[in-house]
Amino acid sequence: MRRLVLFLTLWLAPAASAAPLAGGECVILLHGLWRTELSMLAVAWRLEDAGYTVANITYPSLTHPIEELAEMAVGEGLAECHGQSLQRIHFVTHSLGGILLRQYLAEHEIAGLERAVMLGPPNQGSQLAEYLYSLDILQPLQPVPVGQLGTGENSVPLQLGPVEFEVGVIAGNISRRPPLPGFPDEASDGTVSVEETRVAGMVDFIEMGATHTLIMWNTGVLDQVVHFLQNGQFDHRPMAPAPQPRRGPRRY
Numbered sequence: 001m002r003r004l005v006l007f008l009t010l011w012l013a014p015a016a017s018a019a020p021l022a023g024g025e026c027v028i029l030l031h032g033l034w035r036t037e038l039s040m041l042a043v044a045w046r047l048e049d050a051g052y053t054v055a056n057i058t059y060p061s062l063t064h065p066i067e068e069l070a071e072m073a074v075g076e077g078l079a080e081c082h083g084q085s086l087q088r089i090h091f092v093t094h095s096l097g098g099i100l101l102r103q104y105l106a107e108h109e110i111a112g113l114e115r116a117v118m119l120g121p122p123n124q125g126s127q128l129a130e131y132l133y134s135l136d137i138l139q140p141l142q143p144v145p146v147g148q149l150g151t152g153e154n155s156v157p158l159q160l161g162p163v164e165f166e167v168g169v170i171a172g173n174i175s176r177r178p179p180l181p182g183f184p185d186e187a188s189d190g191t192v193s194v195e196e197t198r199v200a201g202m203v204d205f206i207e208m209g210a211t212h213t214l215i216m217w218n219t220g221v222l223d224q225v226v227h228f229l230q231n232g233q234f235d236h237r238p239m240a241p242a243p244q245p246r247r248g249p250r251r252y
Contacts, residue, residue, distance in 0.1 A: 025114075026086035027229065028077030029056045030097030032120075033143060039216060043092055046222040052090075052229070055080035061096060062143040066156045069096075069145065070103040078110065090229050091116035094216050095192065096145060098123065102160045102199075115166040115232060117225045119215050122192050123169070123199035125151035125158050127184055162201035168228040170221055171197040172210035189215060206234040 027047050029040040037044075037056040044054045057080075059073035081089055089112045091101050098121030104110075122129065130150030148156040172189030184193035191212035198205060210218040220239075227235045 024086055025051075025088040025090060025229075026053045026055060026081035026084065027090045027092055028074070028081065029054060030073055030077070030091065030093040030100055031058070031061070032093075032095030032097055033061050033145060033149075035061065035094070040092075040094065042217045042222060043225065046226060047092070047229075050226045050230075053081070053084060053086055059100075061145065064144055066096075066099060066103055066145050066148045070100040070107075073097070073100050074104040074110075087112040089113050092119070092225055092229075093117070093121065094119045095121060095212065096149065097121075099149070099157050099160075102163065103156060105163075105165075106160055113165055115168070115229050116163075117228050118167060118169045118197070118199075119221065119225075120172055120189050120192050120197060120212050121169065121199070122149055122196050123157050124196040125149065125155040126192055126196060127151060128191055130155075163199055164201060166232050167199065167202045168204040168206070168234055169197050169199065169202050170215070170224060170234075171205070171207050172212055172215045173207045174209050174211050176211055188212075204228065204233045206236065 029037070029043055031037060031039045037058040040056050044056045047054050055077045057073050057077045059069055059076070061069065064072070077091075078089070089110060093101055093116065098118035101116060101118075102123075126149050129146050130152055132146055147154055151158065171192075171194040173187050173194055175184070175188050175190035184191075184196070187194045187207075189210060189212035194207060206224060208215070208218065208221050208224065210221055215221055224234050227233075
């Protein structure tokens with residue numbers, strides 16, 4: 001009888017929740033062009049599991065210039081964090097989101113800013129964006145920021161200075177696109193080349209086997225995001241090979 005009571009007590013008791021690993025820290029997520037906050041859900045879930053408070057922001061990436069988008073998106077994220085009295089601020093960005101963060105910091109200081117991870121950012125401008133913007137027939141259909149993301153005189157990324165806080169960049173190096181005009185010829189994630197992601201002042205850099213479209217859903221990338229936010233650097237240890245399935249003796 002006592003065993004039954006003990007069993008029921010343990011079974012019915014609420015499970016103890018794990019202590020937060022990052023109490024008081026807020027991570028602002030900024031998606032890329034053509035996306036919404038839904039594209040960053042896997043990042044949000046992984047960070048929440050690690051104990052962070054997450055502000056996953058949606059902004060109208062197609063209809064406003066980069067300068068306006070930076071004020072909207074970063075400003076909203078900071079308001080959400082500060083509204084919860086969270087003063088330690090991190091960012092995780094995808095593609096255009098990283099340029100918005102750099103643009104915002106060119107005009108403002110962010111109190112409590114600590115670390116940021118940029119996924120596939122066109123920090124050196126984008127060869128693909130420059131090519132698309134050069135096609136007159138497509139210009140009426142293009143999102144407003146495309147003309148600012150290239151490598152020419154209108155390039156916002158090339159007008160921004162070095163980053164002056166702890167930034168880690170993750171570049172994807174898997175391209176599933178056919179060799180078409182305008183797309184990167186060198187190692188790339190299919191949209192942004194590996195070299196285009198680099199930025200002066202970054203404290204760490206790593207290439208991962210991921211595409212531009214799905215880099216934020218890659219479990220290895222998510223592990224690296226958390227590792228950088230916690231340690232200020234990526235985990236560069238070689239990955240252990242996957243275990244091989246055990247096979248029984250052959251039968252003839």
